[in-house]
Amino acid sequence: MAATAVETATRELQQQIGLTTDDNQFLTFNLGEELYGVDILRVQEIKGYTAVTKIPNTPSHIKGVLNLRGTIVPIVELRTKFGMPTIDYTAFTVIIVVVVRDKVMGLVVDAVSDVLNIDRKDIQPTPQFGARVDVSFVNGIGKSGDKLVALLDIDRLLSDSDVTDSNTAVAA
Numbered sequence: 001m002a003a004t005a006v007e008t009a010t011r012e013l014q015q016q017i018g019l020t021t022d023d024n025q026f027l028t029f030n031l032g033e034e035l036y037g038v039d040i041l042r043v044q045e046i047k048g049y050t051a052v053t054k055i056p057n058t059p060s061h062i063k064g065v066l067n068l069r070g071t072i073v074p075i076v077e078l079r080t081k082f083g084m085p086t087i088d089y090t091a092f093t094v095i096i097v098v099v100v101r102d103k104v105m106g107l108v109v110d111a112v113s114d115v116l117n118i119d120r121k122d123i124q125p126t127p128q129f130g131a132r133v134d135v136s137f138v139n140g141i142g143k144s145g146d147k148l149v150a151l152l153d154i155d156r157l158l159s160d161s162d163v164t165d166s167n168t169a170v171a172a
Contacts, residue, residue, distance in 0.1 A: 024120065026142065028113040028149055029096065031079055035113060037142060037149045042098050046112055049093040066095070066106060073097060075106040076158065100158050107154075116149065118142040123151065 026037030052064035061080035092111035123140040137157035142149040
């Protein structure tokens with residue numbers, strides 16, 4: 001009986017401070033009109049866009065590198081990675097610094113939207129589009145109110161070659 005009271009008190013405390021066990025927190029951001037989300041625990045920081053140092057012979061979606069408090073961070077432009085047209089950066093363009101397989105990388109996005117708590121029951125599996133469309137980097141589609149959020153798996157989104165290419169860029 002005491003364990004049940006403790007569990008109940010713990011659940012109530014977690015709900016009060018926003019740490020419910022049925023929710024997943026995602027940092028959401030915009031690319032064009034679409035909303036995407038990454039696990040908040042993978043986000044190290046959000047930084048306003050600043051110029052990056054271009055590195056020759058890197059894929060087009062790797063913008064270059066940035067010195068972030070002494071750490072050289074490879075920067076990936078998600079619009080280019082997703083095959084979207086490039087746009088001029090605005091005051092809302094930011095770099096989301098994330099940890100990918102124990103490496104720090106930056107993702108250039110149009111704008112950060114919000115941190116959402118999405119209950120597990122509100123996350124649907126990724127629809128299958130056939131063999132020609134690779135959606136392996138999408139963990140699922142989350143529903144938050146009337147919004148749909150494509151939840152990204154950044155370990156799969158940034159492939160081994162991206163991490164290797166960015167490491168080569170850092171070493172250059």
